[in-house]
Amino acid sequence: MNLFNQEALERLAEHEKQWEETTVQKSISRFPERYPDFSTMSGVPIKRLYTPLDLADMDYEQSLGFPGEYPFTRGIHATMHRGRLWTMRMFAGFGSAEETNARFKYLLEQGQTGLSIAFDLPTLYGYDTDDPHAEGEFGICGVACSSLRDMEILLDGLPLDKITTSMTINSPAAIIWAMYIVAAEKRGIPRHKLGGTIQNDILKEYIAQKEFIFPPEPSMRLVTDTIEFGAKEMPKWNPISVSGYHIREAGSTAVQELAFTLSDGFEYVRWALERGLDIDEFAPRISFFFNAHNDFFEEIAKFRAARRIWAREMRETFGAKNPRSWFMRFHTQTSGVSLTAQQPLNNVARVAIQALAAVLGGTQSLHTNSMDEALALPSEAAVTVALRTQQIIAHESGVTNTVDPLGGSYFVEALTNEVERQAYDYFRRIEEIGGVLPAIEQGFFQREIAEASAQFQWEVETKRRIIVGVNEYTMAEEVEIPILKMDEAGYERQVRRLNEVRRTRDNRAVRQRLAELRQAAQRDDVNLMYPIIEAVKEYATLQEMMDVLREVWGEYREPLIV
Template identity: 70%
Template sequence: MYDQAKLAQLAESHDRWEETTLHQTLARAPERKEHFVTTSGEPIRRLYTPLDVADLDYADDLGHPGEYPFTRGVHSTLYRGKPWTMRMFAGFGSAEETNARYKYLLSQGNMGLSVAFDLPTLMGYDTDAPQSLGEFGKCGVAISSLRDMEILFDGIPLDQVTTSMTINSPAAIIWAMYIAAAEKQGVAQAKLGGTLQNDILKEYIAQKEYIFPPEPSMRLVIDTIEYGARHMPLWNTISISGYHIREAGSTAAQELAFTLGDGLEYVRWAVDRGMDIDDFAPRLSFFFNSHNDFFEEIAKFRAARRIWAREMRETFGANNPRSWLCRFHTQTAGVSLTAQQPETNVVRVALQALAAVLGGTQSLHTNSMDEALALPSEAAVTVALRTQQIIAEESGVVNTVDPLAGSFFVEHETNKIEAQVYDYWRQVDELGGVLPAIDRGFFQSEISAAAYRYQREIDRDERKIVGVNAYADPTEQLRIPILQMDPQGYDRQMARLAQLRQERDNERVAAALEGLRAAATGTDNTMPFILDAVRAYATLGEITDVFRAVFGTYEEPTWI
């Protein structure tokens, strides 16, 4: 893209600048004695010029928005056509409480729903299971049966909203409950739009909310992909998630490498199942973290699109251009929030959200200022939503597509992150692939090392966190309201479960669970059998226990 003769002249000019202007400035006023590095610990040079992107080819490396390789965005008009989906992640306590929060968010301009489930639900236990004691509704809403799902979306027409559900090991079961709840509303499966997180590989790598061993877990994921491709053309059956990898302490490059690598592994398994890549790849989606380092995050998002497009087209031979698209939801970095001076989190979230928008996200959740202390209050979540709305309506950043394209710094960082991704993939290939690398603890040790480095930088005051190790206020008092959940929610949930077990047709439940057991033991797609059990009002725990009995449970190896 650059004339070689002019690059040579620029090199000479740069050397002259360093020897004269820069040298004179440093003699008068030396630079600060701190490390100029990204959040990921990558060094940042003083100045970037065309010399740093001399090999950049516009057609091959950038292209036009909406065209291969999609570095500049998956849509040709991006936010000039419509803004990103403002999809606030919400869920707490009982289904009734969360239903009220959803209706409030929709009334305030929220464009799509995103369900947070409590820990027992995430681990496949009913609220009345001994393992659930003390965890009801604390990190999300409790869903133990179809009846809970019906209440969760009562009065919300499921053919008019899209819903994202953050759940993994029991994802197929929760998805079946959503499908059945929509049927109760008279909404056909084919009309449902939304996203199921359903990314089990990142659980073994980072979040650790796994139930079954990797191989049968992967079978369940591919069952959902296959079922969705056949029956639910508007549904994203998996959202391959880097968010939790980043929250565990990874660098930006690790987040991207491990997430896209997981995505390619799901593609391999689906192709091995006998599926045509263009039948399912257009409905794959991604979920990324937007952390503190503004430019590093933007570069990460741009690199993600280019890498995924190349791999889908060149490595897997996808012919449908929609199969090449890396469409993603973004959430601001929960791990960056501070309990100290929580109002400052509004600023962090605004910058992280702006980076996501400038990086071309399709959907965005902004964290609330109080989330280092509790689940978001109504006041805090309103400010978080308003943050997105101000960016969309007042900042002007929606007026043009990929405004930072051509920045020497941004393009250099995009190229660097891309190169780091392929370097990680080479290491994974040398270990035999994703599952062997998980068994060897490769991903886990890489993330652990990155998290340790970052925390040591904070502990040594090499990295400043405002309100924590910089500008701290020892007299600080909490000045923001904290969410209070309904104290009767747990009793109401327990009573509902007891009543359900008495009133349902238990012979039908037993027959459905036995059919599921036979399918799990064999090779049939399990989704139709899960749906039969859910429609009979079998509970989440009862269905999960069938899989536990057939598949066993997973214990992470100990690495020395």
């Protein structure tokens, strides 16, 4: 169903031509435009004005439709935020389990509606706190979690049966998830009642974040094990969050973030199908994680295009029959890389704009970064302002009163279409290389991101792109804000606890469980979640289990990319 009459479009085209030749030229003679051309951060050209002519061929039902109906461009739920606000899920984690547990309780008291756990680098790389590889890294960028005992303290007193929890963990995701499951079950909460998400997106680690451990194939086997386990055992849990966020933080454009993330998502679907899973058995629990950057309308267009592409490919390419398999459910985090150490109070405004784009783009969950994150982990005061930003958008701005309020905007719809078109160009290029894994090995993604990052830096250095407080509107005297200070005794407490765990557990049982894990890893017909859970129950440490897998699979070394 086309929206516009052809005869009316022809009249409009003539009128637009007259407007350009008269009204526009008269205005430009008095007030020249600031740049010879305008574009989004992805380099998509932006016209001076958008009209129905830019949507002349758009079929409303195929391209837009209605909220809660295919192709979900306007949202995956019929009433969206009129019926239920997004989950306000503030990412938190630092120092010891005790400190992070206290921060979670504070955030819940302030109105946060979901947990999001950040782990420190040793945990992300599968090392215990007291390993030499972990020296100097305890709790710096997240909480340390070396054993089930840490997880028990981290979750102490938190209502795991009433809230959902997101955990940002990738290579060791299966083990950390097992710790969460066992900790909950020890409190009497069965696994099938637990809701939440593990990030578990190993492909984006090879592409952007580089926190990989094992080679791609065994890593993908482990991810597929978690998808299978979740489908069978934990119907309320998302076993993977396909993450464009870190691709964007590495320097990609919005279009690259969209295209590379969806390519990764399609690859996980293919591996699960090859495992023999029915697509409607696992696809409804695949979730996504996107970045909300500064280019307000491009970000909204990205979110809308993402939903439409995923729905189309799941239905038409992969043959999913359940409409919930067509849903793209996603969490959004405002852009960390956009925040500046200079004039950090400016970051409050940046985060508000980015959060508003996420809400107007139809996010299901949102983290707002704190003003001080370019300097240190967020202080309690800063994280409160960040949470209040979401609450003001939700309750004071009025943007949640109607569904998809920007739907039908000539500019937004045209930009959504163009972002989608460029994403499909990337899909074709990746397919021509042979798929995601060959593209990783050949450095395709890495080169594309590096080139985009270099282009952005050139724009900043030449002032083609203004960053307020950095390359323009600078101040000689910087504003100082309070910085978080962590418990200096946290490291010693953590190491003492770890040593106590090793001393008091049944070490014979631990050795047996690790041997069973090694045997399972050497086979292709065993889901590793089950032996991992059994090892966790005996308080095997994170590194003990990861070292078993390192011995079986080896460690990955990225090829030189030129």
